[in-house]
Amino acid sequence: MTATALQRTLTHELAQFEGQTVKLQGFLHARRDLGGVQFLVLRDVSGIAQCVGSGLELPLSESSVEVVGSVKAHPKAPGGFEVQVESFRVISAATAPTPVEIPKMEWNVNPETMLDYRVVSVRGLKERAALKVQAELVAAFRDHLMTEGFTEISTPKIVSAGAEGGANLFPIDYFGQPAYLAQSPQLYKQIMVGVFERVFEVAPVYRAEEHATSRHLNEYLSLDVEMGFIEDEEDVMALENRLLAAIMTRLSARCETEFALLGATIPDVPVHIPRITLMDARELVGDKYAHPVGGKDLDPEAERLLCQHYAETEGSDFVFVTKYPRAARPFYAHPDEGDLTRGFDLLFRGIEITSGGQRIHDHAMLMDSIAAYKLNPETLTGYTEVFKYGMPPHGGFAIGAERLTAKLLGISNVRYARAFPRDRHRLTP
Structure with a gap:
């Protein structure tokens, strides 16, 4: 059978074709010559395969190539099988060596160089594994919410005012x-609760914050949820609990290879994720770990210690921190007793991945809150108007897709959980 007549086989399918002739197409991932015998590693969307031949004129690494050959079992080859090359064709030759050696890249070596040359470094096996996990995570997010009666929406990313006030806006x-x-779709998704009752959005958001840390991006993918006719924030936390369980179930089914490649484990999601109030959390990390916490929120070390406590005592990688003060929450957060709100954060493996809570649905209460936060009500008229027309009690949350991906996979810098990150100093590629 000619190469043209053969159907393309993917590298992860080789075991099905032992002893048969196959056609592989992909990228020249690596190459080496040993005494006249040539070994080339071909990479395609499903993985890599070792191919062995002689007398081959191999192009530069990353060229697009085609290999036709017979499949043989080989215990030391990736996946346990290799291809004995019968014919080799260059589909599209690379014209220059890659600026980074893709098979040898590591996230902890020259990280800025890897990002500077992201157009090729993103092809690395670990790099694309992280992005594949994130794609499945987002798909699971969508699928589960639809089973619970949610409708996907799309909201403007050019706005006349910020959803949360403050100065962290890109003009x-x-x-x-x-x-x-837009720094958040918050105001629009609340409006859409009056339409569909349960809504979600998957879209980028923008924060003009001058962070230069391993956990912040200035553009990131936000997974936003809002639901109506709730009793209080417990309904919202229960939804996120179910959602996370569904996400981890899908990742277990579809991303075993990626987690194994990165040496990561998929967490068990408790049936009831532990809860602790902010004040109790401060007291716990102070008493148990002698870590003082001031201000209106937990600092990164306090988040880490609190997660360590729940991992050790309850075997949970997750913990909800509840009852945040008004000073730590935006104007639309529903007030609770005292000067507290019905807002919460979800911490996972030492870092916040979610902020959420119940929102104000009463028009008079909302206008009072806008005044208390010293915001200009005229800039929020398009949002506040809907609360004159019978908005139900509602709440929601947002998950940063890159941050959750990074913590799931043990990636030390959130920038490597996005194909083309935008941080304080990076506008390219």
């Missing part, structure tokens, strides 16, 4: 008028 010139890149 733009909108035909001579001041405008901003």
